[in-house]
Amino acid sequence: MAEITYYSKEGLEKLKEELHFLKTQGRAQIAKAIAEARDKGDLSENAEYDAAKEAQGHHESKIAKLENTLANARLIDxxxxxxxxxxxxxxxxxxxxxxxxxxxxxxxxxxxxxxxxxxxxxxxxxxxxxxxxxxxxxxxxxxxxxxxxxxxxxxxx
CATH class of the missing domain: 3.10.50.30 (Transcription elongation factor, GreA/GreB, C-terminal domain)
Incomplete structure (x- = not known):
């Protein structure tokens, strides 16, 4: 079971804003980088494409971690x-x-x-x-x- 973490209102809002940014603008930036790398030709020897896909994996991992943190976050009154x-x-x-x-x-x-x-x-x-x-x-x-x-x-x- 995941560990429950307690947050102030400001701290919880900051986490929610970061998650929103990662899901919207962050994903859009990565998709753009993948598309640009894909346009450069042969994907089997395209280091830029491999790097962009790896960055996408890290990005999605960060989103999953933040979602988990928020799921176990509790606001302190x-x-x-x-x-x-x-x-x-x-x-x-x-x-x-x-x-x-x-x-x-x-x-x-x-x-x-x-x-x-x-x-x-x-x-x-x-x-x-x-x-x-x-x-x-x-x-x-x-x-x-x-x-x-x-x-x-x-x-x-």
Missing amino acids: ESKLDTSKVLALSIVKIKNTRNGATMTYQLVSETEADLKSGKISVKSPIAQGLLGKSVGDKAEIAVPAGKMEFEVLEISR
Whole structure:
């Protein structure tokens, strides 16, 4: 059985838009490339045709994967989420207890994760260590650089 993934409204819309693009404009571009390659003559020795057909296979695989992701996607109603503990879509302000550095992250699905904008995957080690914690709780988290301890300062949506 496929894994259910939770998304924010924006994240789900982004996936739907990407799928629509791939099914419409993406397929049209590939069909055009195949037609152009076919027009160049003998298909048995036409490297362009082979490359275009291979690109078509990759493209259709990507569409199938996105359709599967969307079929198992669930929208989270952020208005009903508990802000007393860290959950998916929580915005969490944490403090590294060793050096005092504070960071703010939003826990999102893997496909929405973008560290530059402060969004980390709920499957990342830091998010896994924070899930279920409340304000004031400390979490010791094993990261690639070793063990780190964080204190939860704030939880919001």
